[in-house]
Every structure is written in C-alpha cells, then in structure tokens.
Amino acid sequence: xxxxxxxxxxxxxxxxxxxxxxxxxxxxxxxxxxxxxxxxxxxxxxxxxxxxxxxxxxxxxxxxxxxxxxxxxxxxxxxxxxxxxxxxxxxxxxxxxxxxxxxxxxxxxxxxxxxxxxxxxxxxxxxxxxxxxxxxxxxxxxxxxxxxxxxxxxxxxxxxxx
Numbered sequence: 001x002x003x004x005x006x007x008x009x010x011x012x013x014x015x016x017x018x019x020x021x022x023x024x025x026x027x028x029x030x031x032x033x034x035x036x037x038x039x040x041x042x043x044x045x046x047x048x049x050x051x052x053x054x055x056x057x058x059x060x061x062x063x064x065x066x067x068x069x070x071x072x073x074x075x076x077x078x079x080x081x082x083x084x085x086x087x088x089x090x091x092x093x094x095x096x097x098x099x100x101x102x103x104x105x106x107x108x109x110x111x112x113x114x115x116x117x118x119x120x121x122x123x124x125x126x127x128x129x130x131x132x133x134x135x136x137x138x139x140x141x142x143x144x145x146x147x148x149x150x151x152x153x154x155x156x157x158x159x160x161x162x
Contacts, residue, residue, distance in 0.1 A: 026096040026098075026104055026128065026131065027070040027095075027096050028070060029131045029132070029133075029136075030068055030070070030094075030096065030106065030128075030131055030136065031068055031069065031070035032067075032068060032159060032160075033065065033066070033067050033068075033159070033160040033161070034065070034066040034067075034068070034136060034157040034158065034159060034160055035063065035064070035065050035066070035157065035158055035160040036061045036062055036063065036064045036066070036155050036156065036157055037062065037063075037156055037157070037158045038062065038156040039058045039059055039061060039062055039153060039154065039155055039156070040153075040154045040156065041151060041152065041153055041154070042151065042152040042154065043149065043150055043151030043152055044144070044149050044151060048144070048151065050142070050153070052140070052153065053124050054110075055079060055085075055086050056084060056085045056086055057084065057085070058140075058153045058155070059085075060079060060082070060084070060085035060086065061079065061155060063080040064077055064078060064079050064080060065077065065078045065160060066157070068094055073093050073094055073095055073117075074091070074092070074093060074094075075091075075092045075093070075094050075108070076089050076090065076091055076092065077089070077090055077092065078090075090110050091110070091111045092108040092109065092110055092111060093108065093109055093111055093117035093120070094106065094107065094108040095107055095108075096128070097125065103127060103128075104127070104128040105125045105126065105127055105128060106125070106126050106127075106128055106138050107123055107124065107125040107126075108123055108124055109122065109123030109124070110123070124140075126138035126139055126140045126155070127139040127140075127141065129154065133159065134158060134159040135156070135157065135158060135159070136156075136157040137154055137155065137156055137157070138154070138155045138157070139152050139153070139154050139155075140152065140153040140154075140155070
C-alpha cells in the first residue's frame, strides 16, 4: 500500500512540474543562436537615461549574440562593446514564464563565476512579442519615474546561422 501511495504521489508531482505545450513550443522556437539587429522604442517621446539589464544603454545590445540551449536552460550573450558600452560574455540561465494572463515572457538571470542558478535570486524579464523560425522580438516595459506612463524597448533578434 505504501508503494502504491508513493508511486501515485510521485506521478502527480512529476505531472504538476511538467511544462505546458505552449511553453515547450516557445522554448523550442527560442532555442539556438540569435543576434540583436535593432532596438526600437514605443511610448512617450523624450530622452531617458536607461541602463538596460545593468549593461548600459539599450543600443549597446545591437550586434550582441545570444546562444540559448533549451535542454538545460543555459546560455550566453556577448556584447560587442563600443562607445559607452560594456563588452564581454555573460553566462545565463533562461526560461519562458507564462502566467494565467496568457502572455509569455522570456526571463533570464546572469550566473556569475562559481554561482549556481538556483542561488541567483534576481534576473530580468521581457515580453515575447513574437518568435518565428528566423525572427524574435522581446519587449522590456518600463515605468517613467514620477509619471503614470510607460515606455517599451523592443529588441529585434534575427536567427544567427553561421
């Protein structure tokens, strides 16, 4: 009887931890190598001082390469550097988050030297506007400090098939 109870409990637990079909499809579509070829903005006009993902202005991501592995949720991104832009490669752990609202979010956290993903408690989240075989658009929504308005930064990715 104990074995049956343990088996049923284990099966229920594993089923509850599995990804939804839509989540698996997004993860599969996002898997691979990407390059950011453009950054655009939506929202109120103005000049904002933005530090995107702790790396610098959003334009610093143009030309960055992203390698995302769905099998173990690992990845890297490499910033090309330039005027007022950091350069270098960051190791990340990524996932697709789908709350009950039905929206999909690409989220990642930077894994520093020697850290384990489970020990890193902060990260970044962007809405998935679209993803196809060769293109992806991720949206970072931001609130203007002291205002009731938001502005969005849209990162345009192209599949990078060397």
